[in-house]
Amino acid sequence: MLVKDTIGLVITFQVGFINYKWIRIYELKDIPQNRTQRRRIDILLSRKRQKKDIQCILAQKINDESFSTKINLEDNRGIQPTLETLLKDERCLAAFRAFLRSEFSEENIEFWLACRDYRKTISPADLFWKATEIYQEFLHPQAQREINVDHHIHEKIKRSMKAPALCCFDEAVRHVYKLMESDSYSRFLRSDAYLGLRRKARTFW
Numbered sequence: 001m002l003v004k005d006t007i008g009l010v011i012t013f014q015v016g017f018i019n020y021k022w023i024r025i026y027e028l029k030d031i032p033q034n035r036t037q038r039r040r041i042d043i044l045l046s047r048k049r050q051k052k053d054i055q056c057i058l059a060q061k062i063n064d065e066s067f068s069t070k071i072n073l074e075d076n077r078g079i080q081p082t083l084e085t086l087l088k089d090e091r092c093l094a095a096f097r098a099f100l101r102s103e104f105s106e107e108n109i110e111f112w113l114a115c116r117d118y119r120k121t122i123s124p125a126d127l128f129w130k131a132t133e134i135y136q137e138f139l140h141p142q143a144q145r146e147i148n149v150d151h152h153i154h155e156k157i158k159r160s161m162k163a164p165a166l167c168c169f170d171e172a173v174r175h176v177y178k179l180m181e182s183d184s185y186s187r188f189l190r191s192d193a194y195l196g197l198r199r200k201a202r203t204f205w
Contacts (some may be wrong), residue, residue: 133166
């Protein structure tokens, strides 16, 4: 039985020898108001699922939150999320990385991600080779994706490579984060990539 003020559509189809049911649920209040932003849930069931399972799913309250991202890309006051918030969401992070690649300036976010992974390292042996990889890729004078950090930060990291600690890149990470926050992130918020992300966040497919 459907929840009050909802409507369900069940589509049956076959792939090979397996029958599937595609269940689509709409909230009635959204249909006349804005047909381009209707709230819906698509549920794919194989023939192994029983009828009682379908009824149980249809009886669940429809979730108004977007499927595409877990964060609010713009609140009622028009305030946009911080870079820190955006980096915690996989879809938003992927969009931001793609934007930076399109500008040929992805070295900062890639360094930030590499250091985030490095911070999770437990084994001292792993610390050494991971730190060496990060240094060679982002900090070596001939690195293809060299990041822009102050000379004293660079030299401090270089000296620490003999016995790298978990915190050896922290100062560079803070520096790179501030660069992204003040420069590339502000451009990203004005980009078509971010506008597209916001549109997806307002509605289901």
